[in-house]
Amino acid sequence: MKVSASVRPEHVIAAAFVAAHIPSLSPTLEDIDSLNFALGLRDFDPALHQPHPPGYPVYIALGRASYAVVSRATPSLDRLATEALSLSIWSIVAAAISIIAAASFFRALLRLDRDSGLAIRDSDVRSSEVRDSNPESRTGAPAARLVRGGVAIPSPETWAAALLAASPLFWMTGLRPMSDMPGLAAALVALMLAAKALADRRWLPWAALVAGLAAGIRLQTVWLTLPMLAVAMIFQRGAGTWWLLSRPLAALAAGGLAWAIPLIAASGGVAGYMRALGTQAELDFAGVDMVWLNPTPRRLAFSLYETLVMPWVSIPVAVSVAVVATVGAIVLLLRERRALFVVLVAFGPYTVFHLLFQETLTVRYALPIVPLLCWFAARGVTAAGRVAPLVGVPLVGAALLAAVPGGLAYGREPHPAFRAIDDALRRARVAPPAATYAHYALRRPLEVVDAHDLRVRPPRHQVEWLGLVEYWRSGGRETVWLLADPRRTDLALIDPHATRDVMRYGWLVASRPELSGTRPTGVDWYRIAPPGWFAGEGWSLTPETGGQARATAKGPDQQPIQAWVRRLAAPMHVMVGVRHLGAPGDPAAEMEVAIDGRVLDRWTLAVDEPNSLRFLELPAGIPGGGDYAMLTVSSRAAGGDRRRAPVAVRQFDVQQASLLIYGFGEGWHELEFDTTSGRLWRWSSDRSVLRLHGPPQAVRLTLRGESPLRYFDSPPTVTVSAAGRPVAQFRPSADFEWSTTVPADVIAQSAGAITIAMDRAYLPGVAEGTADGRRLGLRLFDVRVHPVSP
Numbered sequence: 039m040k041v042s043a044s045v046r047p048e049h050v051i052a053a054a055f056v057a058a059h060i061p062s063l064s065p066t067l068e069d070i071d072s073l074n075f076a077l078g079l080r081d082f083d084p085a086l087h088q089p090h091p092p093g094y095p096v097y098i099a100l101g102r103a104s105y106a107v108v109s110r111a112t113p114s115l116d117r118l119a120t121e122a123l124s125l126s127i128w129s130i131v132a133a134a135i136s137i138i139a140a141a142s143f144f145r146a147l148l149r150l151d152r153d154s155g156l157a158i159r160d161s162d163v164r165s166s167e168v169r170d171s172n173p174e175s176r177t178g179a180p181a182a183r184l185v186r187g188g189v190a191i192p193s194p195e196t197w198a199a200a201l202l203a204a205s206p207l208f209w210m211t212g213l214r215p216m217s218d219m220p221g222l223a224a225a226l227v228a229l230m231l232a233a234k235a236l237a238d239r240r241w242l243p244w245a246a247l248v249a250g251l252a253a254g255i256r257l258q259t260v261w262l263t264l265p266m267l268a269v270a271m272i273f274q275r276g277a278g279t280w281w282l283l284s285r286p287l288a289a290l291a292a293g294g295l296a297w298a299i300p301l302i303a304a305s306g307g308v309a310g311y312m313r314a315l316g317t318q319a320e321l322d323f324a325g326v327d328m329v330w331l332n333p334t335p336r337r338l339a340f341s342l343y344e345t346l347v348m349p350w351v352s353i354p355v356a357v358s359v360a361v362v363a364t365v366g367a368i369v370l371l372l373r374e375r376r377a378l379f380v381v382l383v384a385f386g387p388y389t390v391f392h393l394l395f396q397e398t399l400t401v402r403y404a405l406p407i408v409p410l411l412c413w414f415a416a417r418g419v420t421a422a423g424r425v426a427p428l429v430g431v432p433l434v435g436a437a438l439l440a441a442v443p444g445g446l447a448y449g450r451e452p453h454p455a456f457r458a459i460d461d462a463l464r465r466a467r468v469a470p471p472a473a474t475y476a477h478y479a480l481r482r483p484l485e486v487v488d489a490h491d492l493r494v495r496p497p498r499h500q501v502e503w504l505g506l507v508e509y510w511r512s513g514g515r516e517t518v519w520l521l522a523d524p525r526r527t528d529l530a531l532i533d534p535h536a537t538r539d540v541m542r543y544g545w546l547v548a549s550r551p552e553l554s555g556t557r558p559t560g561v562d563w564y565r566i567a568p569p570g571w572f573a574g575e576g577w578s579l580t581p582e583t584g585g586q587a588r589a590t591a592k593g594p595d596q597q598p599i600q601a602w603v604r605r606l607a608a609p610m611h612v613m614v615g616v617r618h619l620g621a622p623g624d625p626a627a628e629m630e631v632a633i634d635g636r637v638l639d640r641w642t643l644a645v646d647e648p649n650s651l652r653f654l655e656l657p658a659g660i661p662g663g664g665d666y667a668m669l670t671v672s673s674r675a676a677g678g679d680r681r682r683a684p685v686a687v688r689q690f691d692v693q694q695a696s697l698l699i700y701g702f703g704e705g706w707h708e709l710e711f712d713t714t715s716g717r718l719w720r721w722s723s724d725r726s727v728l729r730l731h732g733p734p735q736a737v738r739l740t741l742r743g744e745s746p747l748r749y750f751d752s753p754p755t756v757t758v759s760a761a762g763r764p765v766a767q768f769r770p771s772a773d774f775e776w777s778t779t780v781p782a783d784v785i786a787q788s789a790g791a792i793t794i795a796m797d798r799a800y801l802p803g804v805a806e807g808t809a810d811g812r813r814l815g816l817r818l819f820d821v822r823v824h825p826v827s828p
Contacts, residue, residue, distance in 0.1 A: 047192065048141035048199040052134035055203045055212065058442075059133070062449030063126040064215050066118060066456050069556045072215040073482035076121040079105055084314050085305045091315040093305070095297040096254030097217045101125050118456065118486060125215030132223035133212035137199050139226035140409050143384075144195040144416070146233035147377040191420070197430050198409070198416035201359075204434045205408050207349035207401060209441035210552040213448055218402050221256025225263055225406065228252055229384050232266040236380070239274040239281075242267075246286040250293020254301075261388035262406055269383050326397045344398040345389075348551040349408055351440040358433055359415050366417030374417075385410035399714060400555025447546040448553075454543035455483035458521060458561040459492075461541070466491040471565070472516035475505045477523040479558040484521070492519070500586065503528045507572055510666070511602065520564040523557075525716025527580035529564075535693075536569030554714065568665075571692045573601040578686035580718065581711035587686065595627065595684050598672035603633065603660060603692050605667050610656040611731055612638070613699045614671065615689025617708070618648035626676040627683035633669045634662060642676055643685060651689065651701045653731040698732035700823050703791070707812060719744075722815035724799035728823065730790035735825050736782040739792060742775040742820040749800040749814070756816065757795045761788035770816075779826055792823075 067073050074089035079101050084093035105124040112120065192200075202208055211219050231245035249263035267290070271282055305311035329337050350356035370378040388406050396403045419430040451457075462474070474492040476484055478499045484492070495505050509518060522529065529537055541563045548559035576592035576599035578584030587593045603610075618627055627643045631654065638654050660667045669692070675683040688709070691699045705726035710719055730737065739758060746754050753769040758778055766778035780792060799813040 046138075046141070047196040048138050051196075051199050051203050052137040055137060056130055056134050059130050059209075059212050059445065062213055062445050063130065064122050064213055065449060066452040067122050067125075067215055067483075067486065068453040068455075069214075069216065070479060070482050071217075072122075072125065073486055075101060075125055075215065075217065076118070076486055077482070079121055079124070082304050084301065085310045087314070091311070092257045093301045093311075094217050094255060094257075095301045095304075096251055097128075097220055097256070099297075100128050100220065100255075104128060121486075122215050126213060129212050129214055129216065129219040132220040133203075133208065135223040136208075136219065136226050136409075137203050139223065139230045140202055140412075141195040141199040143226060143230040143233050144198050144413050145193075146230065146236075147374075147380060147413075148194065150236070150376045150380060151374045191424070191426050192430070194413075194416045194420045196416075197419045197426075197434075198412045200430070200434045201412040201415055201437060202409055204437035204441060205349065205412065206351040206355075206437065206441035206444060207405055207552045208408055209438075209445050210448065210550070211402055211405055213445055214402075216402070217256045218405050221252065221259050222406055222409075224248060224252030224255050225259040226409065228259075228263045229266050232263070232270045233380065233384075235270040236273045239277050242270055242274055243285045243289040245270065246290035247293045250290045251296065253294060254297030258388070258391070258403075258406075261391045262384060265387045266380075266384045269380065327399070328395060328397060330394045338393070341393050341398040344401060344554070345393060345404045345407060346411070348401045348554060349404050350437065351444065351551050352436070355436045355440050358436065359411060362418035362429065362433060363411050363414035364418070365421055366414040366419070369417050369421045370414070381410065381413060397555065401552055402555065444547055444550045444552060447550075450546060453483075454545050454561045455480060455521075455558060456487070458541070458543045458563045459483060459487050459489060462519065462521070462563060463487075463489065463491055471519040472514060473509060474519040474521065475502065475509075476521040477502050477526050477558070479523045480521045480561065501528075501575070502526075503531055503572075504574070506532065506566070507574055507602075510568060510572060513665075515568050515665070517565055517567050520566060522562040522564060523716075524560045524562050525558070525713070527582045527711065527716065527718060530579040531573040531577055531583060532566070533569035533571045533692075536566050537564055539565045539567075549715075568604070571601055571603045571669075573690070574599065577601070577690065578688055579690060581709060584686055584688075593684070593686060594629075594671045594673045595682055598670040599687065601669045601671075601690065601692075602666040603669050604665060605662055606659045606694060607661065608659050609695035610659050610692060611695050611699060612654040612656065612669075613652070613689060613691045613701050613731065614639075614654070614687065615649070615651045615701050616643055616671075616673075617650075617686050617688050618643045618645050619684040619686055620645045620648075622646070625679035625681055625683045627673045627685045628676045629685070630672050631669070632672075633660060634667050643673075643683075649704075651703050651729060653699075653701075653729075655695070657695075696733060698730060698735070698737065698823065698825055700728055700730045700790075702821075703727040703729040707814070717819065719817055719819045720821070721812070721817055722794055722796075723813045724796045724815050726794045726815065728792040728794070728821070730785065730792065730823060732790075734782050734786040737780050737785060737792075738777055738822075738824045738826050739780060740775065740777040740820070740822040740824075741794075741816070741818055743770070743773070743816045743818040745772045745774070746770055746816060747772070749805075750798065754815075755797045757797075759793045759795065760784045760791060763787075765792075775820075 067076050071090065074087055075098065077088040078098045081088055082098055084091050089098065101124055104127050105120065108124045109120050115123065228245050228249040231241045231248060235242035235245055246267055249267055252259040252263060267286065271286060302308055302311050305314060327337060329341050346360065347353060347356040350359060385407065392398065392403055392407065398404065415433065419426050419433065422429045470491060471493060474494045476494065476497050478497050481497050484494050498504060506518065506520065543561045545559050547553055575590065576587045576594060578587050593599065614631055616629055622645060624645050626645065628640065629643055630640050631638045639652060641650065641652065643650050671687055673683060673685045675681055689701045693699050702720065705723040707721040707723065753771040755767060755769050757767050758765045760780055761784055763784055765780050765784065768776050796815045799815060802808060802810040802812060802814060
């Protein structure tokens with residue numbers, strides 16, 4: 039194929055990218071940011087987070103323009119689908135522009151050392167060979183292919199464009215109704231123009247104008263564009279101070295003011311905008327594990343992994359890219375230092391900003407770093423000379439194999455939030471709920487849908503379950519609905535028997551690394567009748583609620599914590615599990631449990647024996663007026679010590695005495711939580727005891743856990759016993775779900791104690807060189823005990 043100046047390889051790559059993406063464009067809005075953008079299309083008001091500050095006014099203007107076209111071209115689409123398509127179109131267009139602009143920018147880098155007299159001396163090309171073999175080179179246009187020994191080899195910028203287009207994060211972001219790709223495209227165009235301005239100052243005002251406008255698409259682009267503009271102005275300082283002020287700096291100001299003035303006006307003035315911006319800053323920094331707030335080697339290591347590995351989806355692909363990119367960086371350092379300097383000025387500041395101040399777990403924020411990696415990798419590929427295709431083609435192919443399945447799955451179904459809301463609306467037209475509550479991540483999906491029939495109550499950020507608490511405490515007795523984010527665990531504060539009527543909506547791409555940080559990735563629709571009990575603040579039944587209790591200083595050592603228990607005349611029993619959180623030398627804690635002010639139990643919890651599991655009998659039930667009684671748990675330092683004795687209530691349940699309740703006794707470790715997936719797990723030790731309370735009966739024990747072979751060389755033997763009698767054994771060699779029945783007579787003889795023992799233990803402190811002194815057995819994601827029906 040003849041390559042001309044008008045049709046370059048990157049044009050073909052961009053066209054192929056667009057063609058491959060059109061069938062998989064986002065069928066609905068998804069992340070909370072895209073929902074904010076959709077609300078901005080309807081009523082632009084950053085003060086109301088429509089969209090969220092800094093406001094993205096240029097992006098909203100683009101979205102409104104495309105919405106006007108799409109709504110007329112596709113009248114059969116509903117409003118939400120039209121909004122999603124209107125925003126997604128700009129991602130696919132911007133991706134094509136990004137591919138072309140990146141290649142042009144990298145081509146300009148190749149000229150730097152050549153034009154400055156630092157000739158490119160790579161083994162893959164000699165300038166005389168290119169000029170002699172490609173007619174374009176005689177006219178000054180850079181070659182699209184390098185010719186070596188009669189063999190045409192794609193040039194570095196072509197390899198970079200191909201790898202960029204194939205990279206999984208770039209591939210996926212090109213489908214999403216988000217501002218990330220348009221922001222990158224505008225920044226790359228500005229970088230391309232600034233790179234040309236290094237040699238020809240006429241390009242500099244245009245670069246500055248585009249940089250100013252780019253900030254109105256995505257403010258973070260300033261970390262990409264402004265450093266490069268500064269370098270270009272230094273290169274062109276000979277033009278004089280007046281020229282720099284009246285041309286590039288004036289163009290930059292014009293580009294910025296073009297969107298800043300309407301933005302502030304729409305926000306109700308400077309004061310209104312600053313209030314909204316402050317609120318957004320609080321949300322951005324609250325609960326975000328960033329290096330700036332947590333400057334530890336562990337956090338930095340995770341940030342580097344989330345930035346350099348997760349965008350490639352596959353660890354082998356990421357490692358391959360890293361190896362080839364390292365070779366390319368060395369080539370640049372040894373042979374093209376001026377080009378290396380410029381590319382680091384272009385992408386280095388954003389990389390540092392991202393690693394220090396952004397939530398790197400939200401992987402799309404790493405998108406502007408991908409072109410840098412692709413350029414380094416491209417230089418590594420071309421360093422291979424004639425065999426460059428043997429390196430480059432497998433690298434690009436492997437990236438595509440990692441990227442394409444995710445893109446196809448992404449466009450296959452609507453986001454689970456909208457599927458759940460559609461089902462709920464259909465049900466509500468027949469049998470409406472008394473009210474619908476939601477986790478905060480579902481707030482925006484409910485706002486963009488006409489959900490009047492659901493009777494939605496606005497959620498309270500981070501304490502959403504308190505809306506349900508207030509409803510039941512105020513006398514509400516009808517069924518309510520909850521649209522829950524599966525990654526949240528606050529439903530542990532409500533009687534589990536009341537939360538079993540649930541429909542779960544998953545997302546085919548929920549586990550894709552490129553979508554890490556998306557909120558939400560699934561929805562659980564609960565229909566909840568008035569529960570047997572529910573708890574307020576200060577309880578630590580999960581790591582999430584425990585973290586809230588500590589952050590708000592509302593634990594039982596600070597003030598009595600409250601739960602409300604349904605009054606019954608029948609006998610009842612209570613389970614309370616408490617842990618002392620103090621260090622050696624701290625005072626013991628005097629615990630107290632009371633109902634309606636009547637003390638049920640008092641005991642002392644020592645630091646050296648920090649765990650306590652208590653079962654309390656209520657033979658007469660809970661008499662009194664009203665539907666619910668108030669149960670309190672409080673703590674104070676023993677012996678009148680004025681120091682605090684920090685404690686946390688880790689386990690709790692109240693049921694009729696005829697129902698089984700159980701808790702984790704000796705040998706169990708603390709519940710743990712993965713904030714990314716919402717997965718909970720608990721480690722057993724080499725001897726762990728489950729304690730049951732209720733009428734003696736046969737029970738079914740079910741364990742679901744991770745393969746022990748991640749920690750042991752061979753499968754361990756796990757023995758379940760009670761009253762010293764072995765009940766069952768198994769030897770798990772993979773992830774497992776295993777069940778066994780414990781007979782009623784054995785339960786009676788053991789006083790309700792079931793022991794799970796292993797013939798070995800994993801010692802993380804020894805194996806990993808840390809101070810972790812635990813003895814670990816099985817990592818269990820679910821432990822269930824159910825009565826066996828006669």
